[in-house]
Amino acid sequence: MNALRTGVSVASALAVAIWLGGLVALGAITAPIVFTVVSMPQSADAMTLVFRRFDVVAMSCAAIALAAEATRALARVPFARLDHARAAVTTLAAIAATYEGTNVSPRIAALHMSGAVRGLGPAGIELSRLHDIAEACGKAEVLLLLAVVALQVICSTRRPEVRGDAPPVP
Numbered sequence: 001m002n003a004l005r006t007g008v009s010v011a012s013a014l015a016v017a018i019w020l021g022g023l024v025a026l027g028a029i030t031a032p033i034v035f036t037v038v039s040m041p042q043s044a045d046a047m048t049l050v051f052r053r054f055d056v057v058a059m060s061c062a063a064i065a066l067a068a069e070a071t072r073a074l075a076r077v078p079f080a081r082l083d084h085a086r087a088a089v090t091t092l093a094a095i096a097a098t099y100e101g102t103n104v105s106p107r108i109a110a111l112h113m114s115g116a117v118r119g120l121g122p123a124g125i126e127l128s129r130l131h132d133i134a135e136a137c138g139k140a141e142v143l144l145l146l147a148v149v150a151l152q153v154i155c156s157t158r159r160p161e162v163r164g165d166a167p168p169v170p
Contacts, residue, residue: 004071005075011064019057019093022057026050034046044112048108059097065093080155090148092140092144100137104133104137105134107126107130118131
């Protein structure tokens with residue numbers, strides 16, 4: 001049982017690390033540089049491709065993290081309050097990543113392909129609105145994933161009797 005918990009924890013931690021690290025690398029480093037150094041529309045075209053590819057990575061990591069939470073819930077009885085909190089926060093981050101990857105990013109890509117320019121005309125206004133939603137999703141994911149990391153650390157360092165995993169006293 002301990003080997004299962006350890007394996008699940010490692011898989012979840014790696015998925016969350018890849019997901020969180022990718023968000024920070026793209027949102028805080030790559031996008032600002034590309035959009036200031038590369039002229040339009042090439043910068044938008046390039047970043048649209050990058051974000052669409054990362055959406056697949058983020059959603060895959062979300063699926064792994066959610067599968068880990070489900071496995072933890074099945075393998076650990078009782079499932080402590082902090083475990084429930086971690087699972088809930090992971091679920092919220094997964095919802096944000098999935099919404100962005102299946103709804104927002106494809107619409108942004110379609111608008112770019114049709115020649116929309118952010119802020120110009122009805123299509124550009126929609127593109128600007130969707131870009132704002134994508135940024136909000138990304139920022140929400142970062143904050144939620146930071147909370148997941150904190151909860152993973154707290155849950156993994158608790159003494160067994162605090163977690164509710166202690167063997168029954170005869």
